[in-house]
Amino acid sequence: MTTETQVIDEGGHDHEHAHSPHLQHHFDTLDQQFNAGKLGMWLFLATEILLFGGLFVAYAIYRNLHPEIFEYGHHFLDPKLGGINTAVLILSSFTMAAAVRFAQEGKQGMLKLCLVLTLCGACGFLGIKYIEYSHKMVHGIFPGKYYNPDEHILEEELLGAHGHGAVAEHGRDHASSSGEETHGEGAHEESTQSAEASAQAAPAEGEFVIEKSQIVEAPEGPEGMVGIVHEKPELPKRPEKAHVFFGIYYLMTGLHGIHVLIGMCAIGWVFFRSTRGEFGPDYFTPVDLVGLYWHLVDLIWIYLFPLLYLIH
């Protein structure tokens, strides 16, 4: 039994078992082994959903208790980058599904290609995620008690992303959402990127600005605020608990990111085994199970994306 452990851990030598080299000693048939593996994987996926379930419940409760922090906070998430990431992840799920199919058909070359493409998708996802994170952190948008953003940067973010009219009038910069530049405190450079920003602002969000402006009319008077606020009183005010939104944002996307990393390790392991030509019509369980896991990671993102990026 010890030898078998080593064999499997190292990815399987040509170890001669009674029938198939992949049949473990305690199963009667490969079929039974496959079914057991599959049931086990589904149960594991159920536990994963429940693990995320706690976060979704926390999200639901705080969205219900403090809707304003979600309205406020989502301005800082870039739906364009999020959308690209969604597409990347869905594509990688497709290549993963194709990999399972090619494993079943024994097409080794295509199997390896699809696994590599899936890995590329995962890397791309994490790369974009890195851009999003660093973009926020450079502006002081950290989770929880470390949340200490620079006021002016925030306001520019909002103007860039949502003040369609405001941008047209004042030519406000939206560079911060493109993630290319870092703003020093109080820096308000004029930019030509406003076109991009206004393209991004959906017509529906124009209404939002009006609605929001009604709420923040009160602080119109002198509040010791800098000129930009004075000029644009319809800016939404930062709610008291804004940091909770970013806490939830970082926890949900962070835990999901960890799962992407785990998935990449699993895909890498399957790829390594596939380079040895271990998979074929008789035996493709690991590809299948890792595929299931990868689809779950994808699925969780499909829920995270609208819940965090596309809210109003």
Add this chain to the structure above:
Amino acid sequence: MATTTDTLPGRPYGEVEGNYLTHERGLLSWLTTVDHKRIGVMYLACISGAFLLGGIFAMVIRWELFSPGPTVPGLNADRYNQIFTLHGAIMTFLVIIPGIPAALGNFVLPMMLGAKDVAFPRLNLASWYLWVTGAIFAVTSLVMSAADTGWTFYTPYSTTTQTAVIPMTIGAFILGFSSIFTGLNFIVTIHKMRPDGLTWFKLPLFLWGIYATAIIQIIATPVLGITLLLLIAERVLGVGIFDPTYGGDPVLFQHFFWFYSHPAVYIMILPAMGIISEMIPVFSRKHIFGYTAIAYSSIAIAMFSFIVWGHHMFAAMSPLANMVFSAVTFSVSIPSAVKVFNWTATMYKGSIRLATPMLYALSFLFLFTIGGLTGLYLATLGTDIHLHDTYFVVAHFHYVMVGSTMIAFIGGLHYWWPKIFGKMYSEKWGNVGCIVTFLGFNITFLPQFVLGMRGMPRRYYDYIPEFEALHRLSSIGAFIMGIGLFVTLFCLVYSLFKGKPAPDNPWGSASMEWQATSPPHYHNFTKPPKVGDPYDYTDLVWDPKSEGYYRKAEGQGAA
């Protein structure tokens, strides 16, 4: 294995060739094993160690409470908080939750199915390593500055205290995954590894208990995982989900925590009930009464367990929610009572043999009934206001967790001991250990019901002089119980060295694990086991020569 001695009823004396204990030797062969039997034994050893550690903390608590004011030298109130936290956390996460499923279940479950191993042997070993890792984290907390939050880690105290909450939390998180993987393994094993002819309703009831437990482990434990992760995030980052300083809601933590931890109570009790369902018919020489009722009641308890968590927070919810949770809590008593009545009916007109496992089973019946019925006082909204957070609660859950789960665990350990190690323990000392433990337990915890009724709050370092007599009685009981447990330990360990070799079937049980040799071959069975009714004892005949039973239908075949 088909030696000539194998065919005689009197075969079992002496070493069994190729048994799992000796076919490989050396520490490394144990640490790298994927054999469910060895993993079960490793769990047993580690859990016993943790039980001893938790027990020492319990003794320190009872010593401190022996008199009002500071009693134990060097133990101030803060340290007392750490001691009871460690007692609770170790006993809950390291001992009771993994105890029966991981130690006994691992050993017995595949054999009861007639299988060679669990479905995922390597995952099984990984679970054990996760347990060890979790235990190391828990002990790290002990060495650093032990957590003092109580095992429930309630916020906001747990996010603000200066003690080492994070190592303990990480430990509990890792132990949760150990538990999840064990449950997952068991569910798949029961679904996919049954031989032909072994239908669901021919499974021994222990497996129904383990199966119901595994469902809870899989559904509830991930929620604990995320709760503890959020707690760590709250402490490190102050994300503002649980900690009111950052805008969080501490009651939300309680909801999350009890959504796991109330079902966890049934993770503890369901396998214990399974063990009782095995032992009572064997030692009554009578078919189990109401098999399907007991089987379904296990599943019913598992289902109910998920909708009663609110009864831990009656003070923090709306009156309507309180009433619903109270009513559902009451309904849990129905499937529990179904079991108790069926066990009692099994014994009725049976030929009861008061062997040590049976004594434990009877103790269980007595203690579980008290533990269960006092739970109804706490489920009642009116009385709970008075009893909430008093020693009544402490006594109630100790009756269920120790009086029921640990007693069943130790009983089951005696029951399967001959199979696990191939040695018979001393029946006399086994009995003594059981009786002393039983008496000590009652002397410890019956006074605590009274203390609680009179208003003694739980978790207090000190108390008013009026409570001294009852506290003293309780402490004396705890020391008696400690002596009883040491007698039991000594009795069992002694048997490993001096015990008589065990026959294959010393108790005359009909379930499949007893068709293997004692101790079993490392592939479990040397010939395919016969599937039959696990509670039909009519064919089993006593053989005085081997002091074991063999099956008459097989003539002089292997016992």
